[in-house]
Amino acid sequence: MGGQPAGDIDFDQHNFALWEKRVDALLVLTSGKGYFTVDGLRRVLEDMGEEAFETMTYYERWVQSVNQNMLEAGAYSLEELSTKMAEVTARGETYGDCAGGGE
Amino acid sequence: MPHDHHDHGHEHDHLSPSGHPYQPDQDHPLTKWQAMEIAMRELLVEKGILTREEITQTVEAMDRRSxxxxxxxxxxxxxxxxxxxxxxxxxxxxxxxxxxxxxxxxxxxxxxxxxxxxxxxxxxxxxxxxxxxxxxxxxxxxxxxxxxxxxxxxxxxxxxxxxxxxxxxxxxxxxxxxxxxxxxxxxxxxxxxxxxxxxxxxxxxxxxxxxxxxxxxx
The missing domain is CATH 3.90.330.10 (Nitrile hydratase alpha /Thiocyanate hydrolase gamma)
Structure with a gap:
């Protein structure tokens, strides 16, 4: 996107949420263990198309990319993921409710 | 980080069971992408690819850098x-x-x-x-x-x-x-x-x- 027209810089800063830090940690750890490279991360981000950059937040794109790379690396199956996501979602209403099982 | 999340009776006062306010991400409805993070993290721990300690330590190390x-x-x-x-x-x-x-x-x-x-x-x-x-x-x-x-x-x-x-x-x-x-x-x-x-x-x-x-x- 370098050189493309764009609006003003927004200087607001949000505090990184715990789930965002965890996505970051999962990327650092899984790529550090050789499951994929930063190029693999980029490939999935590029494949999302420009719209994803308008509609999703930074770590929303990242979690999708890390997940896609881990699926491709065979770390777990799509079925295991969907079963686990359904189980997580059924735990409650909020991130705080649902995130407890991993800690 | 404490994660006793069973105390649903107190969720309307926006305090965690340890008496601290939840971060905003904690009390909004769970998003699909947050569910994906939780699911991925738990699967990776269950599969023995990562440990909970590694994840916690990585987040803490991130917080320490400035x-x-x-x-x-x-x-x-x-x-x-x-x-x-x-x-x-x-x-x-x-x-x-x-x-x-x-x-x-x-x-x-x-x-x-x-x-x-x-x-x-x-x-x-x-x-x-x-x-x-x-x-x-x-x-x-x-x-x-x-x-x-x-x-x-x-x-x-x-x-x-x-x-x-x-x-x-x-x-x-x-x-x-x-x-x-x-x-x-x-x-x-x-x-x-x-x-x-x-x-x-x-x-x-x-x-x-x-x-x-x-x-x-x-």
Missing amino acids: PADGAKVVARAWVDPDYKARLLADGSAAINEMGFHADAMKLVVLENTADVHNVVVCTLCSCYPRNLLGLPPDWYKQRAYRSRVVKTPRAVLSEFGLTLPDTTQVRVHDSTADMRYLILPARPEGTADMDETALAALINRDSMIGVAQASAPE
């Missing part, structure tokens, strides 16, 4: 010409000397002077010298900064409050996944008597990205 780390490196370079030469020659090796690690990334350090002003961007995404500065600020990741700084750097710098004379050449450096830049800002006037610790306090994050100068002494 621009104060980069400021120590810059302050050392200001007071020690030999260190400065090593830093400019091989950034990764020179920060290792101070106990910081570039990991697999090549760290390139660029010196700002009255003649040349360097500014860093990652047009691809958000590559940033996190090991020295912590996580990047939101604006660094935004389209506005990434698109425009490569085309009209002087205009973008002026939005940060930095107006450079026409005699200063501006160079924009685009980071890559394998190479990160740290800017060595110019040492301000009137700091000859200051020690390394006092100098480090003048070195703000933005000056190490190249969108600001180091602060003037009080």
